[in-house]
Amino acid sequence: MTPVSTIQSTINYIKKELQNIYPVQETESMAYILLEFVLKYSRTQIQMNKTESITKDNFDIIDTYIQQLKTNKPIQYILGETEFYDLTFKVNEHTLIPRPETEELVHAIINENQQNGLSILDIGTGSGCIPISLAKNLKNAHISSADISIGAIIKAKENATLHKIDVTFFHRDILNWKNFDWDNFDIIVSNPPYVTEAEKSKMEKNVLDYEPASALFVSDNDPLLFYRTITELALQHLKKDGKLYFEINESLGKEMVTLLEKYEFKNIQLRMDINGKNRMISAIKSY
Numbered sequence: 001m002t003p004v005s006t007i008q009s010t011i012n013y014i015k016k017e018l019q020n021i022y023p024v025q026e027t028e029s030m031a032y033i034l035l036e037f038v039l040k041y042s043r044t045q046i047q048m049n050k051t052e053s054i055t056k057d058n059f060d061i062i063d064t065y066i067q068q069l070k071t072n073k074p075i076q077y078i079l080g081e082t083e084f085y086d087l088t089f090k091v092n093e094h095t096l097i098p099r100p101e102t103e104e105l106v107h108a109i110i111n112e113n114q115q116n117g118l119s120i121l122d123i124g125t126g127s128g129c130i131p132i133s134l135a136k137n138l139k140n141a142h143i144s145s146a147d148i149s150i151g152a153i154i155k156a157k158e159n160a161t162l163h164k165i166d167v168t169f170f171h172r173d174i175l176n177w178k179n180f181d182w183d184n185f186d187i188i189v190s191n192p193p194y195v196t197e198a199e200k201s202k203m204e205k206n207v208l209d210y211e212p213a214s215a216l217f218v219s220d221n222d223p224l225l226f227y228r229t230i231t232e233l234a235l236q237h238l239k240k241d242g243k244l245y246f247e248i249n250e251s252l253g254k255e256m257v258t259l260l261e262k263y264e265f266k267n268i269q270l271r272m273d274i275n276g277k278n279r280m281i282s283a284i285k286s287y
């Protein structure tokens, strides 16, 4: 196959093609992600081999991706995968693109729960990023995960198989949890839909156009709907001293503390993410 370009000149080409649509830093990051994906190189290999030639076939593939990026489609959906907690997750239009804030939630759970054989329930599976990374990092954990979206469950199962992880997936509407025949868990975790309709105007167009609305939005009339429902479920289905972990809307910190106090949870900890925003809350069931 004829070489048509070097890695460096391809990086320059990608950045130039996308410069009118994305900020410079993002075009640079996209250039690296595309080259890593197409050449099957690590970031370091790309950086060390910038004078290396790339073939016309590979250049043409990259050009096809560039044309899709021009439509504002997120790069993770174009390539069909993303990285989360050092693992690759397949994603599609049925799954939210896992966010760095959620990696912080997973990190906290792993750090604080090193016991062997914990039973864990994750609510709102998406790509399966939470249950699969917990299962990879906690010894002999028994993990279940539920989502209302069958498309998400299918993708999450694919990811569990990819990583040789055993998770029990349930296709369920969590708002109907009283009908479920579930055991009691040591930990319940959820990153539920938490963006209000009123917050839509502040969101990026590529999120609104491509990510599943049912994964993002909750009604303005009841922004705590999922948190209240899951806290009630936790009262029934957490063992004594079991732990509840939520990712939260940054504007709901105070309301979340009040909610958990009302249900008599103890050790309530509101935590900030790396950007200094209230993003996680954890608590222990007191009886």
Ligand SMILES: C[S@@+](CC[C@H](N)C(=O)[O-])C[C@H]1O[C@@H](n2cnc3c(N)ncnc32)[C@H](O)[C@@H]1O
Binding pocket: 095, 096, 097, 098, 099, 102, 123, 124, 125, 126, 127, 128, 129, 130, 146, 147, 148, 149, 152, 172, 173, 174, 175, 191, 192, 193, 194, 214, 215, 216
């Ligand atoms: C914010 S996304 C989180 C996905 C994934 N856990 C992550 O962190 O990337 C919320 C998830 O909750 C699911 N969901 C929304 N409403 C639900 C319901 N009533 N019952 C169960 N799952 C629901 C959505 O389909 C979506 O996958």
